[in-house]
Amino acid sequence: KAGVTQTPRYLIKTRGQQVTLSCSPISGHRSVSWYQQTPGQGLQFLFEYFSETQRNKGNFPGRFSGRQFSNSRSEMNVSTLELGDSALYLCASSLKRSVNTEAFFGQGTRLTVV
Amino acid sequence: QKEVEQDPGPLSVPEGAIVSLNCTYSNSAFQYFMWYRQYSRKGPELLMYTYSSGNKEDGRFTAQVDKSSKYISLFIRDSQPSDSATYLCAMMISGGGADGLTFGKGTHLIIQP
Numbered sequence: 001k002a003g004v005t006q007t008p009r010y011l012i013k014t015r016g017q018q019v020t021l022s023c024s025p026i027s028g029h030r031s032v033s034w035y036q037q038t039p040g041q042g043l044q045f046l047f048e049y050f051s052e053t054q055r056n057k058g059n060f061p062g063r064f065s066g067r068q069f070s071n072s073r074s075e076m077n078v079s080t081l082e083l084g085d086s087a088l089y090l091c092a093s094s095l096k097r098s099v100n101t102e103a104f105f106g107q108g109t110r111l112t113v114v
Numbered sequence: 115q116k117e118v119e120q121d122p123g124p125l126s127v128p129e130g131a132i133v134s135l136n137c138t139y140s141n142s143a144f145q146y147f148m149w150y151r152q153y154s155r156k157g158p159e160l161l162m163y164t165y166s167s168g169n170k171e172d173g174r175f176t177a178q179v180d181k182s183s184k185y186i187s188l189f190i191r192d193s194q195p196s197d198s199a200t201y202l203c204a205m206m207i208s209g210g211g212a213d214g215l216t217f218g219k220g221t222h223l224i225i226q227p
Contacts, residue, residue: 033214043202045214056214090157103215105157
């Protein structure tokens, strides 16, 4: 079956702009989690969506937001981009909420803020 | 002090060697322990997970968890050049909790042919 699909794969944005990233989970998976990966901080949890509701949230500012649609696809939005937002953004899908013992990751969207 | 500590490497070993990768952690509430492999320009791929203490084996891979020492390990036997990647440990509080998965920063492993 198809894996987790993230689009776009690469993005270059200017400081102050906003960006929207998309994630399509594995068919049948209802939980989508988002992570930010940087060389300095590693992988950090942003938030999790399940059944169109944000269930958990990591320690990121309110500029980072997301949503989930009825077909489980999820989008992540970052407003007022800062240079420090440059990172690989990964989404992971799993069958159940929060019990991410089998979370499958997409290939990520590499965001560069200039 | 970060919740999960992992030596970034690089760790370079000859083909066929046994590789030992390790993480230490500080939060005694962690119950689930995972190992992910990440190739360059790819997303992490789950290798195996273990619940609580003990060992788990899957082919050439063995995961060990010692909760009393807050120490987990991944052993790779008969290492191959295709095993060259970054290995990430990840942990989770039972039931998920509010923080999703907590990751180490990863160890970059190089298997020399």
